[in-house]
Amino acid sequence: MTFLGLLFLGLASFSFGTGNAQANSFLVDCGSNYSTTDANSRKWVGDSSGDGFSLSYPGTTASTSTVEENSVYQSLYKTARIFDTPSHYGFNVSSGSYCLRLHFYPFSFVNLNVNDSVFDVTANELKLVSKFNVPAEISCRSTTNNSVITSLVKEYFLYISSSELQIRFVPNSGSFAFVNAIEVFEIHNNLFVDSVNRVGSKEKVPLSMNDLGIETMYRLNVGGPALEPSKDRDLWRTWEPDDGFMFSVNAATAISSTSKISYSSVNDSSIAPLLVYETARIMSDNEVVEKRFNVSWRFDIDPNFDYLVRLHFCELIYDKQNQRIFRIYINNKTAAEEYDVFIRAGGMNKAYHEDYVDIVPQQIDTLWLQLGPDSSIGALGIDAILNGVEIFKLSRNGNLAHVSERIGTGGEGFGTKRTKSKVLWAATGGIISVVTISMACVFYCHRIQKRKADGVKENPPGWHPLFLHETIASTTNAGTSKLPLINDGLAASYRLGRRFTLAEIKAATSNFDDSLVIGTGGFGKVYKGEIDDGIPVAVKRGNPQSQQGLAEFETEIEMLSKLRHRHLVAMIGYCEEQREMILVYEYMANGTLRSHLYGTALPALSWKQRVDACIGAARGLHYLHTGADRGIIHRDVKTTNILLDENFVAKMADFGLSRAGPSLDQTHVSTAVKGSFGYLDPEYFRRQQLTQKSDVYSFGVVLFEVVCARPVINPSLPKDQINLAEWALRWQRQRSLESILDPRLAGDYSLESLKKFGEIAEKCLADEGKNRPTMGEVLWHLEYVLHLHEAYRKSGDGDSFGSGELGFADMSFSLPFVREGDEEPFP
Numbered sequence: 165m166t167f168l169g170l171l172f173l174g175l176a177s178f179s180f181g182t183g184n185a186q187a188n189s190f191l192v193d194c195g196s197n198y199s200t201t202d203a204n205s206r207k208w209v210g211d212s213s214g215d216g217f218s219l220s221y222p223g224t225t226a227s228t229s230t231v232e233e234n235s236v237y238q239s240l241y242k243t244a245r246i247f248d249t250p251s252h253y254g255f256n257v258s259s260g261s262y263c264l265r266l267h268f269y270p271f272s273f274v275n276l277n278v279n280d281s282v283f284d285v286t287a288n289e290l291k292l293v294s295k296f297n298v299p300a301e302i303s304c305r306s307t308t309n310n311s312v313i314t315s316l317v318k319e320y321f322l323y324i325s326s327s328e329l330q331i332r333f334v335p336n337s338g339s340f341a342f343v344n345a346i347e348v349f350e351i352h353n354n355l356f357v358d359s360v361n362r363v364g365s366k367e368k369v370p371l372s373m374n375d376l377g378i379e380t381m382y383r384l385n386v387g388g389p390a391l392e393p394s395k396d397r398d399l400w401r402t403w404e405p406d407d408g409f410m411f412s413v414n415a416a417t418a419i420s421s422t423s424k425i426s427y428s429s430v431n432d433s434s435i436a437p438l439l440v441y442e443t444a445r446i447m448s449d450n451e452v453v454e455k456r457f458n459v460s461w462r463f464d465i466d467p468n469f470d471y472l473v474r475l476h477f478c479e480l481i482y483d484k485q486n487q488r489i490f491r492i493y494i495n496n497k498t499a500a501e502e503y504d505v506f507i508r509a510g511g512m513n514k515a516y517h518e519d520y521v522d523i524v525p526q527q528i529d530t531l532w533l534q535l536g537p538d539s540s541i542g543a544l545g546i547d548a549i550l551n552g553v554e555i556f557k558l559s560r561n562g563n564l565a566h567v568s569e570r571i572g573t574g575g576e577g578f579g580t581k582r583t584k585s586k587v588l589w590a591a592t593g594g595i596i597s598v599v600t601i602s603m604a605c606v607f608y609c610h611r612i613q614k615r616k617a618d619g620v621k622e623n624p625p626g627w628h629p630l631f632l633h634e635t636i637a638s639t640t641n642a643g644t645s646k647l648p649l650i651n652d653g654l655a656a657s658y659r660l661g662r663r664f665t666l667a668e669i670k671a672a673t674s675n676f677d678d679s680l681v682i683g684t685g686g687f688g689k690v691y692k693g694e695i696d697d698g699i700p701v702a703v704k705r706g707n708p709q710s711q712q713g714l715a716e717f718e719t720e721i722e723m724l725s726k727l728r729h730r731h732l733v734a735m736i737g738y739c740e741e742q743r744e745m746i747l748v749y750e751y752m753a754n755g756t757l758r759s760h761l762y763g764t765a766l767p768a769l770s771w772k773q774r775v776d777a778c779i780g781a782a783r784g785l786h787y788l789h790t791g792a793d794r795g796i797i798h799r800d801v802k803t804t805n806i807l808l809d810e811n812f813v814a815k816m817a818d819f820g821l822s823r824a825g826p827s828l829d830q831t832h833v834s835t836a837v838k839g840s841f842g843y844l845d846p847e848y849f850r851r852q853q854l855t856q857k858s859d860v861y862s863f864g865v866v867l868f869e870v871v872c873a874r875p876v877i878n879p880s881l882p883k884d885q886i887n888l889a890e891w892a893l894r895w896q897r898q899r900s901l902e903s904i905l906d907p908r909l910a911g912d913y914s915l916e917s918l919k920k921f922g923e924i925a926e927k928c929l930a931d932e933g934k935n936r937p938t939m940g941e942v943l944w945h946l947e948y949v950l951h952l953h954e955a956y957r958k959s960g961d962g963d964s965f966g967s968g969e970l971g972f973a974d975m976s977f978s979l980p981f982v983r984e985g986d987e988e989p990f991p
């Protein structure tokens with residue numbers, strides 16, 4: 165069997181779109197005696213009489229006075245035509261390519277339970293749906309909010325070689341069929357071309373048979389809002405937002421452009437409206453050294469069909485090639501390598517699309533689309549962009565219908581399965597078929613349970629609602645947040661912690677009482693709160709006004725949810741109600757490390773406590789740098805970001821907050837120098853290249869700050885003392901760090917351990933990153949410092965270690981970098 169059939173859809177050019185009925189264009193309001201005009205001023209005619217079309221058998225009609233759904237098609241959904249025996253609409257057409265849409269809006273029909281409708285629909289020889297059931301409660305979740313969708317539109321493209329299009333409704337025995345509206349119109353020019361890329365092969369494959377039918381499964385405006393049919397006046401298509409299909413919303417950043425965009429080919433003007441190309445998603449940059457992750461979308465699909473995946477691209481940021489090169493994966497197979505949109509489209513702001521075909525085998529009901537770095541070309545291949553995506557199902561042997569074995573209502577589906585099983589039983593007999601059947605059953609039950617657990621309701625069979633009318637209604641309201649931050653599925657899959665209501669947060673913080681503020685920062689205020697009758701928490705409330713804040717908020721949730729470690733401050737949960745951005749952390753009773761060093765009346769920390777705190781912070785940083793499959797740079801290491809719990813265990817805080825993804829006017833965030841003055845790596849400053857060694861530098865400053873207990877920048881001091889790092893380094897190089905030691909440490913430390921400590925700090929402050937130790941090495945040496953100090957304490961008076969040369973080889977203890985049980989795996 166050839167893998168694909170054709171796709172030669174029309175060269176006939178025909179202009180339409182004025183909304184008036186004209187040749188080869190039919191808008192039919194089924195069950196109505198009158199003409200209706202929809203919200204887009206398109207005129208729909210009643211189906212009892214029509215110019216150029218006829219109905220073979222009238223069946224009955226039904227009408228309702230209330231249509232719950234607030235869509236442009238509302239007026240059409242008040243009537244339906246119901247067939248209890250086979251019937252067809254015949255349209256007089258000239259041969260060519262057509263778009264066909266069937267609208268279903270189930271309401272309560274007199275004497276009939278709409279749940280019981282089970283029927284087949286064919287268009288000429290093409291089977292569109294089989295054993296199709298439209299329950300009264302359409303339980304498809306909208307992709308942008310949890311509201312229930314109440315209507316369904318199915319869209320097809322087909323080539324008609326004869327002069328008639330027959331749309332035939334065949335109720336299954338004892339059941340009935342219905343339809344609310346039908347759109348048929350000829351499409352002009354090359355909406356589909358005659359050869360496409362095949363996933364996993366370098367060649368294009370021809371699509372060259374005139375009887376291939378196409379069903380639109382998904383049509384998404386990536387990174388942008390829903391687009392109503394009125395925004396696409398050529399084909400009256402609906403474009404949905406893509407959030408609900410993203411595997412991890414935070415892996416990508418939405419961008420948009422107001423530049424003038426044009427089609428890269430004059431023939432492409434009806435491929436997609438230019439609005440689709442004005443928004444996109446690019447890869448997020450979450451403090452990640454190398455972006456080694458994919459941006460992924462997943463789609464439920466019907467198994468055992470070929471799919472045409474159409475990707476819409478437009479480079480909105482870079483005005484030259486080789487700036488953004490990536491790989492495209494479809495169903496975990498490489499569809500394209502070294503993809504540079506700028507080159508393919510022939511420039512910036514050029515709308516371009518690429519089609520891929522892939523075969524989806526039996527048992528696979530998910531289609532993955534992933535864009536990721538192209539490691540084969542090194543540092544260039546670390547960013548990706550996508551503006552829109554469409555997924556089309558291609559017919560096999562004249563069939564587009566998928567009869568699911570998961571039919572919940574109507575009973576026909578189970579009946580079919582049972583019949584099949586019987587045949588199988590009879591044919592093969594014995595154990596094999598028993599196994600087969602019970603495995604199928606396990607699969608079925610498992611699926612249902614899985615869906616339920618995910619909080620996603622099971623869709624009726626064959627249902628891939630193309631038009632989510634409620635989505636459109638809600639997203640066109642200006643002011644409502646268009647991109648939900650986190651959906652339930654994401655929260656579940658990333659263990660994002662607890663989702664608090666705003667009421668809970670207000671109760672926990674006495675309605676954000678200023679007396680409970682324990683810190684303020686760029687992000688907003690931090691309150692001490694109490695949840696669940698007495699558990700203290702730190703509540704960080706973002707400033708809702710700032711867009712920057714929103715991106716950082718997402719980054720932090722994403723980061724924190726993946727990072728769990730004894731020496732990282734743990735996130736307990738979050739709240740995102742009413743545009744609030746609130747994070748709830750474990751409460752760190754002893755506050756910042758700095759508050760115990762200087763500037764407060766708190767008692768001085770002992771030398772041991774200080775070394776312990778440095779070791780804890782180093783462990784947290786070491787984990788950040790190495791624990792993830794891609795290293796993470798904290799970027800703002802300082803004593804106010806090292807927090808101490810009630811037992812003075814140190815934990816790193818505020819990672820993930822330090823950078824937001826790039827925005828349009830800010831193409832390379834990685835070049836913007838961020839961090840805190842006095843801690844900043846001079847090499848980073850010079851070369852604007854961020855590495856983990858920048859954190860090591862800052863940590864070195866922290867070490868000196870711990871020894872000297874003074875601010876890292878103190879402008880009131882003589883010029884050569886203003887900058888702690890420079891000043892302390894000079895003393896350290898003269899091997900007389902004890903001269904500038906915090907006087908409160910007198911008599912509490914061993915000189916040997918201080919020397920070692922100073923050496924570590926000095927190494928961290930090496931001018932060039934490559935000469936600095938890694939955090940792992942720093943950690944190792946700090947543990948050694950502690951060992952020296954403890955040995956000194958045990959020895960009593962401290963003399964015995966005064967001048968001993970203790971090489972590492974002499975150490976009588978073993979020192980694993982990472983203690984067992986210390987690290988938790990990434991989720």
Ligand SMILES: *[C@@H]1O[C@H](CO)[C@@H](O)[C@H](O)[C@H]1NC(C)=O
Pocket residue numbers: 195196197212225227243
């Ligand atoms: C349409 O007209 C027919 C006959 O003229 C009538 O029986 C039917 O009720 C009408 N339908 C509606 C929805 O008004």
Ligand SMILES: *[C@@H]1O[C@H](CO)[C@@H](O)[C@H](O)[C@H]1NC(C)=O
Pocket residue numbers: 214215216217218256
């Ligand atoms: C369709 O066309 C045929 C002949 O071309 C004509 O006989 C028939 O009446 C037309 N049908 C309608 C409903 O206009």
Ligand SMILES: *[C@@H]1O[C@H](CO)[C@@H](O)[C@H](O)[C@H]1NC(C)=O
Pocket residue numbers: 277278279299300301573
């Ligand atoms: C149709 O089925 C749904 C559940 O599948 C049920 O909630 C609803 O009440 C049923 N409607 C009718 C009219 O039986």
Ligand SMILES: *[C@@H]1O[C@H](CO)[C@@H](O)[C@H](O)[C@H]1NC(C)=O
Pocket residue numbers: 429430431
């Ligand atoms: C546009 O389509 C026409 C007709 O198929 C073709 O001859 C022409 O080469 C196409 N132009 C481009 C730029 O692809």
Ligand SMILES: *[C@@H]1O[C@H](CO)[C@@H](O)[C@H](O)[C@H]1NC(C)=O
Pocket residue numbers: 456457458493495496497534536537
């Ligand atoms: C991206 O996805 C593809 C296909 O699933 C996979 O082979 C590849 O390893 C992924 N790349 C990364 C960096 O995760």
Ligand SMILES: *[C@@H]1O[C@H](CO)[C@@H](O)[C@H](O)[C@H]1NC(C)=O
Pocket residue numbers: 460495496532
């Ligand atoms: C494809 O990749 C996704 C995401 O990486 C993964 O969840 C899925 O299991 C993979 N599918 C197959 C068939 O390997």
Ligand SMILES: *[C@@H]1O[C@H](CO)[C@@H](O)[C@H](O)[C@H]1NC(C)=O
Pocket residue numbers: 309310311634635637638
């Ligand atoms: C979801 O969309 C519906 C329809 O527009 C709207 O009434 C409802 O308020 C929305 N819900 C949320 C939580 O935004």
